[in-house]
Amino acid sequence: ATPSALAFQTPNIVTNSRQQKQHSNTKLYSTKERSSSVSNLSQQMRDMQSQIISENEDAELIMQALRGKNINDDDTQVQGLEMNLIDFDDDGGSGGTALDSSDRLPYEYDPVALKAFFSKRPNLITARIAQVMSKGGAVVVNFARDVLTGAIKNDPDLEVKRAAELRDTITSLGPFFIKLGQALSIRPDILSPRSMVELQKLCDKVPSFDSKIAFETIEKELGRPVNEIFSEITPEPVAAASLGQVYKATLRETGDIVAVKVQRPNVLETVSLDLHLARELGLFARNFPQLSDRLDAVALLDEFAFRFYQELDYNLECESGTKIKEQMKVLPDVVIPGNFPEYTSRRVHVAEWIDGEKLSQSTADDVGALVNLGVITYLTQLLDFGFFHADPHPGNMMRTTDGKLAILDFGLMTEVTDDQKYGMIEAIAHLLNRDYTEIGQDFINLDFIPKGTDTAPIVPALTKVFDAALAGGGAKSINFQDLAADLAEITFEYPFRIPPYFALVIRAIGVLEGIALVGNPEFAII
Numbered sequence: 001a002t003p004s005a006l007a008f009q010t011p012n013i014v015t016n017s018r019q020q021k022q023h024s025n026t027k028l029y030s031t032k033e034r035s036s037s038v039s040n041l042s043q044q045m046r047d048m049q050s051q052i053i054s055e056n057e058d059a060e061l062i063m064q065a066l067r068g069k070n071i072n073d074d075d076t077q078v079q080g081l082e083m084n085l086i087d088f089d090d091d092g093g094s095g096g097t098a099l100d101s102s103d104r105l106p107y108e109y110d111p112v113a114l115k116a117f118f119s120k121r122p123n124l125i126t127a128r129i130a131q132v133m134s135k136g137g138a139v140v141v142n143f144a145r146d147v148l149t150g151a152i153k154n155d156p157d158l159e160v161k162r163a164a165e166l167r168d169t170i171t172s173l174g175p176f177f178i179k180l181g182q183a184l185s186i187r188p189d190i191l192s193p194r195s196m197v198e199l200q201k202l203c204d205k206v207p208s209f210d211s212k213i214a215f216e217t218i219e220k221e222l223g224r225p226v227n228e229i230f231s232e233i234t235p236e237p238v239a240a241a242s243l244g245q246v247y248k249a250t251l252r253e254t255g256d257i258v259a260v261k262v263q264r265p266n267v268l269e270t271v272s273l274d275l276h277l278a279r280e281l282g283l284f285a286r287n288f289p290q291l292s293d294r295l296d297a298v299a300l301l302d303e304f305a306f307r308f309y310q311e312l313d314y315n316l317e318c319e320s321g322t323k324i325k326e327q328m329k330v331l332p333d334v335v336i337p338g339n340f341p342e343y344t345s346r347r348v349h350v351a352e353w354i355d356g357e358k359l360s361q362s363t364a365d366d367v368g369a370l371v372n373l374g375v376i377t378y379l380t381q382l383l384d385f386g387f388f389h390a391d392p393h394p395g396n397m398m399r400t401t402d403g404k405l406a407i408l409d410f411g412l413m414t415e416v417t418d419d420q421k422y423g424m425i426e427a428i429a430h431l432l433n434r435d436y437t438e439i440g441q442d443f444i445n446l447d448f449i450p451k452g453t454d455t456a457p458i459v460p461a462l463t464k465v466f467d468a469a470l471a472g473g474g475a476k477s478i479n480f481q482d483l484a485a486d487l488a489e490i491t492f493e494y495p496f497r498i499p500p501y502f503a504l505v506i507r508a509i510g511v512l513e514g515i516a517l518v519g520n521p522e523f524a525i526i
Helices: 003-017 031-055 057-066 111-119 122-149 156-172 175-184 193-199 211-222 267-285 297-311 314-330 367-385 418-433 436-445 456-470 480-493 500-519
Strands: 230-233 244-251 257-263 348-352 356-358 387-389 397-400 405-407 413-415
Touching: 111 122, 111 267, 122 156, 122 267, 156 175, 156 193, 175 193, 175 267, 175 297, 211 244, 211 257, 211 348, 267 297, 297 500, 314 348, 314 367, 314 387, 367 387, 367 397, 367 405, 367 418, 367 500, 387 500, 413 500, 418 436, 436 456
Parallel strands: none
Antiparallel strands: 230 244, 244 257, 257 348, 356 397, 387 413, 397 405
C-alpha cells in the first residue's frame, strides 16, 4: 500500500495488523467518512498551530526548529574556523608507535572496548580534556553562572547569546560535538526553544584537509594507485564537511562519472575518545537523581554513538544506498545514486555523480511537486519498508537537470519494527476515531511509555485533552492555557520520553514539512 492509501485506510490496517485482538471495538468508517475525518483533522491542526504560534513565542520557536527552518545550508565554510582533533592515528599509534592488532579501536560502537582502550592512554585523555576546556571552558562557566543566578531565565537575549557562543565552540571541537549539537537541536524535551533554534545554525562545512593525504587514503584503502582507478579526478575537493570531503572523478574501467568521498584523518580516533569521555560523564551524572530521573544521558548517548559509528563506516552507507535504490523503484521520479561497492571501503565511498541543484535553493516551477514527492518518498520508506533516510537535510535533496527528485547521503539510516510502524498508523486511527482507551497502549507500543505501565488512569486525562483539541468551533474555542496544563500534568505523572527512533522520524517529517511550507503555506502532512 502507498502512504496515501495508508492515510485513508488506517482503521482497516488496525484490524488486520493486530488480528482484532486489541481493537475489536474500534468503529470503522466508510471511505467518505474517513476522508472527511482526515480533512477536518488537518484543518483543525492548522488552525491550532496558527493560534498557538501567534500566542506563544516558545511554541513558534519549537515549530521553527522541528521544521528545520534555521538549518545551516551554507555551501561555504565558517570563516576563521579551525577544527580541533587529536593528532593520533590508530593505524600507527601515537608518535608512530606500532599497535598490536588486538589493541585497536573498535569499528563498531563498544563502550567497554573503548574504556579498555583509552584507560591505557591517559595522555590522550588529558590532551583532549585540555583541548575542550581551552575552547569551551569559558562558555560553560558563563552558562552555569547565568543558570545558577537565574539571569538566563529572565533574559531571552542572554539565552540566545549563550547558545550562540556554545554553537561556535561546538563547531570548533569537531564531528562529535557538531553531530551531537545537531541531534539535540530537535529535542524539545531536552533543550529550550531558543537553544534549539541556535544549535540548528551549526555549520558542518569546515576547511578541507590536504588532498595529498586524501589520495594516500584512497590508495591505502583500495590497494591501488589513484591514477589506476580514476582517469580523471579533481585536484581539490568540491565539498568538505566534518567527517570527510568529496571529489568528482571518472572511473577508468567504466567511464562513469562519480563522487568520491574520503574520510577525514583522525576522525574515528577523536570521535571515539569524545564518546568515551561523554559516557563517563553520563555515568557520573547517574549519581544525582535530580539529573538522571527524567533523562538517561547514557542511554541517549549510546543510541547516538551507535548511529554515529555507522556513519563512519562507508561500507554501510554503500549497502544502505543500494538497498534504498532497489526499494525506491516503486517511485520512478525519485533518483537514488548508484553505488560502486568494488571501489568502496570503510573510509572511501564511490557513488554515481548526480547533476542538479539543491531543492531548497531551486527556483524551478516544479519545486512544489518535487517537495510533495519527497514527502511521499519518506513516508514510503517509513511506513512501507520500515527503513528510512533519517537525515533529510535540505542539502541532501536535489532537483536533477531533468526535473526529478534526487536523494543523497545514506550514512544515517533508521529501521523501525513492524510494531512501531503499525503503532504509528494505529495511533492515527485511534485519534481519528476518538478511541482514547487504546491511545495509552499506543504509547507503549511506540516506546513512549515503558512496557508494563498501567495506562488506565491516563485515559480520562487524554480524553479531556484530545476532545478539547478536536471539538467543534475550531482553534478559537480551545483554552490553550488549560490544554497546556493538562498535557504538562500527563507528562509529569507518567514516565514519558521521546524514543531515539521517533526523534529521527520527527526530524525527517518536520524538515520536509518546513521545506514544503515555504512554497505552500497550506501544506499539511496529514
